[in-house]
Amino acid sequence: AAVAPQNDLLRAPTAEEVSAQEFRQVTRMDVDCDLDIKPFFTSKNKLAAQYSDLYFVRLNKLKSHVVANAQKKWPGCTLCDRILEASVGSACVVVGTVYKEMKLKPNILKQYQDGDDAPPPGGDE
Numbered sequence: 408a409a410v411a412p413q414n415d416l417l418r419a420p421t422a423e424e425v426s427a428q429e430f431r432q433v434t435r436m437d438v439d440c441d442l443d444i445k446p447f448f449t450s451k452n453k454l455a456a457q458y459s460d461l462y463f464v465r466l467n468k469l470k471s472h473v474v475a476n477a478q479k480k481w482p483g484c485t486l487c488d489r490i491l492e493a494s495v496g497s498a499c500v501v502v503g504t505v506y507k508e509m510k511l512k513p514n515i516l517k518q519y520q521d522g523d524d525a526p527p528p529g530g531d532e
Contacts, residue, residue, distance in 0.1 A: 462504045473502050 474486060477500040485499040493499045 466502075466504055470502050474500070477502070 477484065477486070481498065481500065485494075485497065487493050487499045487501045488503075490501050490503070493501060
């Protein structure tokens with residue numbers, strides 16, 4: 408059979424193609440497998456995901472662009488790397504990641520302090 412052009416791949420099959428049986432139904436095979444593999448299971452108390460690395464990389468990629476745009480929009484405005492560097496009564500620009508406290512969000516530091524799921528001393532887990 409001839410290969411369809413790149414932009415023609417998502418079209419419905421023509422009656423001619425259907426009658427030529429170019430579009431056949433694929434049958435899936437059932438395979439037995441053991442899903443009780445320990446490395447792929449986590450305990451209930453483990454945190455689902457930590458995204459701090461993602462936020463850090465995104466901030467570093469975007470920071471220079473945001474700073475340049477802020478300097479164009481507010482020329483002469485002070486640029487602060489940390490919110491603690493801001494002076495009361497003067498305008499400044501702070502570029503960073505906003506943290507929102509959420510009561511139901513798991514807190515790894517609190518869990519560690521409370522002894523919940525804390526790694527053993529000197530352990531990697």
